[in-house]
Amino acid sequence: MAFISYKESMEKLDNLIIEAVGVEKVYLPDTLGRVLAEDIIAKENSPLYPTAAMDGYAIIGKDQELGELEIIEVNPAGNDTEGLCVVPGTAIKTFTGALMPKGADTLIPIENVDVSDGKIIIKEPVATGFSVRPVGENFKEGEVLIKKGTTLSFAEIGVMASLNVVAPLVVQKPKVAILATGSEVLELGECSNNPAQIRSSNNYTLEALTKQHGGEPVQMGSVTDDRAAITTAMKDALRSADIVVTTGGVSVGDYDFVKDVIRDELGCDVIFKGVLIKPGQHIMVAQKGNRYIVALPGFAYSSTVTFILYVLPILYRLQGREFKFETISARLLDGYKKRTKNKTEFAACNLYIKDGEYVCDFEGKRDGSSAIMTNMLGNVGLLWLEADENNKEAGERVQVLALR
Numbered sequence: 001m002a003f004i005s006y007k008e009s010m011e012k013l014d015n016l017i018i019e020a021v022g023v024e025k026v027y028l029p030d031t032l033g034r035v036l037a038e039d040i041i042a043k044e045n046s047p048l049y050p051t052a053a054m055d056g057y058a059i060i061g062k063d064q065e066l067g068e069l070e071i072i073e074v075n076p077a078g079n080d081t082e083g084l085c086v087v088p089g090t091a092i093k094t095f096t097g098a099l100m101p102k103g104a105d106t107l108i109p110i111e112n113v114d115v116s117d118g119k120i121i122i123k124e125p126v127a128t129g130f131s132v133r134p135v136g137e138n139f140k141e142g143e144v145l146i147k148k149g150t151t152l153s154f155a156e157i158g159v160m161a162s163l164n165v166v167a168p169l170v171v172q173k174p175k176v177a178i179l180a181t182g183s184e185v186l187e188l189g190e191c192s193n194n195p196a197q198i199r200s201s202n203n204y205t206l207e208a209l210t211k212q213h214g215g216e217p218v219q220m221g222s223v224t225d226d227r228a229a230i231t232t233a234m235k236d237a238l239r240s241a242d243i244v245v246t247t248g249g250v251s252v253g254d255y256d257f258v259k260d261v262i263r264d265e266l267g268c269d270v271i272f273k274g275v276l277i278k279p280g281q282h283i284m285v286a287q288k289g290n291r292y293i294v295a296l297p298g299f300a301y302s303s304t305v306t307f308i309l310y311v312l313p314i315l316y317r318l319q320g321r322e323f324k325f326e327t328i329s330a331r332l333l334d335g336y337k338k339r340t341k342n343k344t345e346f347a348a349c350n351l352y353i354k355d356g357e358y359v360c361d362f363e364g365k366r367d368g369s370s371a372i373m374t375n376m377l378g379n380v381g382l383l384w385l386e387a388d389e390n391n392k393e394a395g396e397r398v399q400v401l402a403l404r
């Protein structure tokens with residue numbers, strides 16, 4: 001299969017018909033970060049009745065002209081006001097959060113009156129209607145308060161609690177199986193018995209990205225470069241996951257079996273294999289029914305960048321959402337020498353604001369292979385150069401994909 005351009009690979013990805021996974025009811029306190037699958041509509045007005053907004057006396061506003069009013073009752077918050085009634089010349093002591101008693105239209109605060117012989121003496125009158133929260137001040141019956149598709153944060157959870165929404169309907173988390181391949185790869189905590197072994201970072205970088213973007217990781221650890229072992233692990237992964245992401249084994253080496261397994265053993269439809277990008281040129285995207293298989297290169301930096309470029313859009317669409325790359329126009333402070341002539345390049349840079357504008361530079365970023373994961377630390381962005389662009393001079397404006 002010939003390598004295709006980055007643009008063409010994105011078009012092929014966009015053209016996939018990806019159905020959103022199902023929905024589920026989740027207990028409200030556990031919905032932080034989840035995607036709402038229903039409109040949240042107010043079933044009644046809030047407040048339901050006029051309510052005191054301060055501690056004071058419920059009165060008839062125009063009675064303040066009388067100068068003093070008789071205190072006939074006390075009305076704390078939570079009190080049933082049935083049977084309470086302010087009639088001309090009277091006041092009912094009423095506290096913040098209490099319903100206003102019948103007859104009253106105004107709450108005069110404690111600070112505005114003197115009390116003597118069971119009466120209030122008006123020191124400082126207030127406008128009629130003062131400190132009474134009207135019916136529907138928070139929201140009105142029938143209002144759509146939170147729209148379907150919203151990612152839930154503290155405010156949405158607070159509003160739903162106020163509506164007694166015990167378990168809102170949210171989008172299920174698509175399952176992302178993560179499988180590293182490589183006979184040299186050691187999982188976290190695994191003992192090393194040979195200096196040629198390396199610690200897998202890919203499993204955990206991709207697990208974190210999955211969680212950060214609404215997916216449920218299925219951590220499958222690693223398998224050796226063995227065709228049968230890779231086949232078994234991938235078959236397992238396909239049984240339980242919506243997306244199967246592998247790393248390693250997609251290039252041209254004798255032990256790069258992943259690409260063959262996907263095509264020949266699993267019988268997947270290959271959407272594309274090989275894109276003119278740096279890093280990540282060997283990426284393969286395939287489909288088996290409604291499952292997606294994305295085989296990423298083994299190098300840590302390459303697999304991270306290609307997960308962002310190719311897995312995130314699928315993961316979002318499985319949640320019924322669109323993934324939008326956040327690109328920022330920034331001034332390049334250092335020159336950049338393009339690595340390739342015909343590829344779209346993504347180079348880790350520092351992205352920050354200086355003198356009121358976005359700038360990017362390469363301070364502390366190491367030159368070398370696509371293995372260098374530490375280049376993703378800090379306030380990182382990806383300088384994005386199209387295939388037909390060339391070296392960039394210091395001071396030029398460039399587009400940067402913001403990652404933080």
Ligand SMILES: Nc1nc2c(c(=O)[nH]1)N[C@H]1C(S)=C(S)[C@@H](COP(=O)(O)OP(=O)(O)OC[C@H]3O[C@@H](n4cnc5c(N)ncnc54)[C@H](O)[C@@H]3O)O[C@H]1N2
Nearest residue numbers: 180182200201202248249250251252256297298299300302
């Ligand atoms: N003759 C050629 N050699 C290579 C080519 C090529 O076109 N011709 N492409 C190079 C490029 S570009 C890349 S990228 C890599 C991709 O190779 P694979 O996807 O087959 O990956 P591996 O060879 O299995 O591993 C590459 C590299 O990454 C390390 N690795 C593997 N797994 C992990 C992990 N879980 N965590 C961290 N690092 C991992 C592995 O040890 C290798 O160093 O191929 C080039 N070669």
Ligand code: MOO
Nearest residue numbers: 279280281302370
């Ligand atoms: O395919 Mo690569 O370009 O080192 O990631």
